[in-house]
Amino acid sequence: MGNNSFFSSPLFCFLYYFLLVPNHKVYSTNTFSNNLINQTCKECADEYTVGYAYCSSSLGAVPVSHMTNLQGLALISMELALENATYTSSSIKNLLADGSFDSFSLDCLQDCLELYSDAVLTLIDGVAAFLKGRYDFAEVMVGAVMDASTKCEEGFMVKGGEVSPLTRENYDLFALCDIALCIINILGLSVPHYSYALF
Ligand SMILES: *[C@@H]1O[C@H](CO)[C@@H](O)[C@H](O)[C@H]1NC(C)=O
Numbered sequence: 217m218g219n220n221s222f223f224s225s226p227l228f229c230f231l232y233y234f235l236l237v238p239n240h241k242v243y244s245t246n247t248f249s250n251n252l253i254n255q256t257c258k259e260c261a262d263e264y265t266v267g268y269a270y271c272s273s274s275l276g277a278v279p280v281s282h283m284t285n286l287q288g289l290a291l292i293s294m295e296l297a298l299e300n301a302t303y304t305s306s307s308i309k310n311l312l313a314d315g316s317f318d319s320f321s322l323d324c325l326q327d328c329l330e331l332y333s334d335a336v337l338t339l340i341d342g343v344a345a346f347l348k349g350r351y352d353f354a355e356v357m358v359g360a361v362m363d364a365s366t367k368c369e370e371g372f373m374v375k376g377g378e379v380s381p382l383t384r385e386n387y388d389l390f391a392l393c394d395i396a397l398c399i400i401n402i403l404g405l406s407v408p409h410y411s412y413a414l415f
C-alpha cells in the first residue's frame with residue numbers, strides 16, 4: 217500500500233466517519249478490538265475461499281480496522297478492493313505499453329484493462345449501495361467484481377502455456393471481494409454466496 221493511498225484520500229476521510237459509528241447489535245462484546253477482526257476472519261475462512269491469515273493481515277493492516285464495527289470492516293474490505301483494482305488498472309496500462317508481450321497476451325491484457333476499469337466503477341457503486349443500506353446491491357456488485365478477476369485470469373488460460381502476468385493481482389482482488397462478500401453476508405443477507413473453482 218503506497219503512502220498516498222486511498223486511506224489518506226478525502227473520500228476515505230469522509231468514510232472514516234462511518235467506520236467509527238459503533239453498532240451494538242452486532243458482536244456487542246469487544247467491538248473495538250482485534251477480536252472483531254479475528255472473529256470475522258475465522259468465520260469467513262470457514263465459509264468462504266479466503267484464508268484466515270490473508271483476511272486478518274489485509275484488514276489488520278488498516279489502522280482504523282482495530283477501532284471499527286462490522287459495518288466498518290465491510291467498508292474497509294471494499295475500499296481495499298477498490299484501491300487494489302485502481303492500482304492494477306494502471307499496472308495493466310504499463311504492461312500494455314511494455315512491448316514485451318505477444319499479440320495473444322496483449323489481447324488478454326486489453327480485456328483485463330476493461331474488466332478492471334469496470335471493476336473500479338462497480339466497486340464505487342457497491343460502496344455507495346452499502347452506505348445506503350442496500351446490502352443486496354452491494355453484494356451483487358462485489359460478486360460481479362469477483363467474476364471480473366476470474367475472467368481476467370481465465371483469459372490467459374485459454375491458450376495453453378500462457379502465463380498470466382496478473383495472477384497475484386487477480387487473486388488479491390478476488391480475495392478482498394470474498395472478504396467483503398462474507399462480511400456483508402454476516403450483516404444479514406440471505407443471498408447465497410458465490411462459489412468459484414478457479415482459486
Ligand atoms: C487475534 O489474532 C492475532 C493473530 O492471529 C493474535 O495475536 C491476537 O491475540 C488475537 N486476538 C484476540 C482478541 O483473539
Ligand SMILES: *[C@@H]1O[C@H](CO)[C@@H](O)[C@H](O)[C@H]1NC(C)=O
Pocket residue numbers: 217218273274296299300303304388392
Ligand atoms: C492489494 O491487497 C493486498 C491484500 O490486502 C495487499 O497486500 C496489497 O498491498 C494491495 N495492493 C495495493 C496496490 O493496494
